[in-house]
Amino acid sequence: MGRKNTGGAEETGNTPGRMPLNAGDTGYGSVPGPGLTGSVGASESAPLLIPAEEPEPVRRWQPMSKEELEVAAGGPGWRRVRCYLVLLFWLAWVAMLATSIAIIVVSPRPVATQLKWWQKSVFYQIQPDLFTDKQSEKSEGIIALCEQIPYLKSLGIGALILEGLFDKGEPALNLTAAGGGVGTLPQIQHLVAESNKAGVKVVLDFCKVDLIGPQDEATNLSTTVRHGLRFWVQQGVAGFAICDTDAAYSEKTLLEWRGVLREFSSQEEERVIVVKQTKDTLPPLNNSTLVDVVVRSILPPSNQVLTAQEVADAIEKNLQTKEDIWPSWTIGGKVSPDLEKLLLVLMMTLPGSPAVQYDKDLDPRQNVSLKVSPPPGENNTPSDSHSDKEKKKKHLAVALFTSLSHSRAREEALLYGSFTFLPFNSSSNAVSSDFSSDSPPTPPLLAYLRSWGCVHFLIILNVGPESRVLDPAWDTKLPKAGVFVTSTGLDRLGTTALDSLELQPHEAIVIKLFEAGSYS
Structure with missing residues (x-):
């Protein structure tokens, strides 16, 4: 019996050294599966090694087809982006425009003063009898000058100072009659009318003409002079010129002249009083507004040709002089022909109005006379060579004058610049x-x-x-x-x-x- 029980014990697995059949119940050696902690079957089914996850397949970039692009471009996202870009462009453009306008408005800029006609004009001082030959009558000078008015206008000349119409040093009993036989009254009236028609002003020169007379006749002559001034202003004369040495250069007389000119002056056609300065300094007046223009010489008066050093000293002196009354510059003294062009450039570019003296190089009749051929049988080579040089000289003189006058007319810096x-x-x-x-x-x-x-x-x-x-x-x-x-x-x-x-x-x-x- 005892042997049997021993054997039974062996059969039942209670024998030491053997693993019991129900070892799973005891919990030894069990490996719980994921999510099944402590479950019975987990120990047998859970893998001991967990495999790594496989990476997702990489999608390669491929360009969109035409059909896909059309579908995407018409989508609401792209429409919104395009609207934002257009709006951003216009906002940037408006901002730049506003900034530019603000810079222009805020930045300082010079203010142009309204110049009068005499401040913009080039004066041409001329005697009508210079347009006549020695054999011709002096009255023909007025007719010849009338024919040259359009030509002078094309050169850039804006005003004529007519000299020599009245006798110097004699009482001006009648300012409506020219003296010296220069021309008749109708001829002078015609000259003034033609000049105004061409847009060229006319200033009558009364320098060294006795406009006051004896003291006992001063009242009567004052009435006569006043009548003469009114007559010429009604004819279209733009002003009158006197010298600083004349008896008319006084505050009382200039006040009377200013009153006469004011009657006929308007904003468009203002009449002026020009004073030619003959002394080193202009005699002062209490009222400087009585004089509009002062014609000053760049060079001192001299009977001999000035040297280059004297010319340079005179120019430098005038460049450093501050003018109160509007100046009009003329050459004045005698210089060599080499310096005439230089002084012309100086006059045309200085602040003020140039007052150019009559120059035969600017006279078109002088150019025509050079075309006359010498008598046949004479050697033409020397004369032709000289004639060609004279033609070239005159052509350059006209071209230089025209270039300077036109540059001065269109450039603000040369008109009223500092x-x-x-x-x-x-x-x-x-x-x-x-x-x-x-x-x-x-x-x-x-x-x-x-x-x-x-x-x-x-x-x-x-x-x-x-x-x-x-x-x-x-x-x-x-x-x-x-x-x-x-x-x-x-x-x-x-x-x-x-x-x-x-x-x-x-x-x-x-x-x-x-x-x-x-x-x-």
Whole structure:
């Protein structure tokens, strides 16, 4: 019996050293499966190694087809983006426009003063008898001058100062009758009418004409003079000229003249009183508004031709003079023909109104007379050569005058721009090898600026007989380059750098300065 029980124990698995059949119930060696902690079947089904997750397949980029692009572009998302972009463009454009307008409004700019007609005009002082030959009658000068009015207008001349119509030094008993046999009253009236029709003003010159007379007859003559002034103003005369040495140059007389002119003056057709200054300084008046224009000479009066140094000194003195009354510049003294063009450039570019004296080079009749051929049988070579030189000279004179007058008319800086004298301190060495230490010193270069806003015109004058290299201590605020406007030789074209500029003897140059890379 005992053996059997032992065997039974072995069969039932209670024998030591053997694993019981129900070992799973005891919990030994069990591996719970995921999510089934402690469950019976988990120990058998749970994997011992957890495999890694497989990566998702990578989608390669492919361009959209035409059909897909059309579908996407018409979608609401793209429509919204396009609307935002268009709105952003217009907002940016409006902002830039508003900023530009604000900059223009806020930035300081020069204010142009309304100029009178005499402040914009070029005066031409002329005697009608200069248009006649010695064998012809003086009255023909008026007729010849009438024929030249359109030509003078084309040159840029805006006003004529008619000289020599009345006898100088004699009492003006009748201002309605011309003296000296220059022309009859109807001829002068016709000249004034033709000038006004062409847009050229006429100023009658009473300089050195006795308009006051003896003191005991002053009352009667004053009435006569007043009647004569009214007569000529009614004929269309734009003003009258007297000298500072005349008895009429007094505050009492000028007040009477101003009263007469005011009766016939309007805003469009204002009459003027011109005073020719013959002294170094103009005699002062308590009321400076009685005089509109003062004709001043750039050079001092002289019976001999002035030297280059004297001309340079006179120019520099006038450049540093401040004028209270509107000036009108004329040459005045005698100079060599080489300096005439330089002084013309100076007059045309200074603040004020140029008053040019009669120049035979500007007379078209002189050009016609050069075309007359010499008698047959004579050697034509020398005369033809001289004639060609004279033709070229006259042609250049007309071209220079026209260039200066037209530039002055269209450029604001030359009309009412500010004036700045530039002291070069320039004793720049002459380029010519003939210059020696024993020779007199060469006049320095003279220069000045006419400025309006950001536009600058530089005028440089080489009065001396030697070539000069421009080497100034240039203002750092000014541009270093420019474009040629005109020159005395009319042979300067295009742009130039001021550091490499060389001036020829007796040459004047007008340059419009601009910033590098622009032509403003």
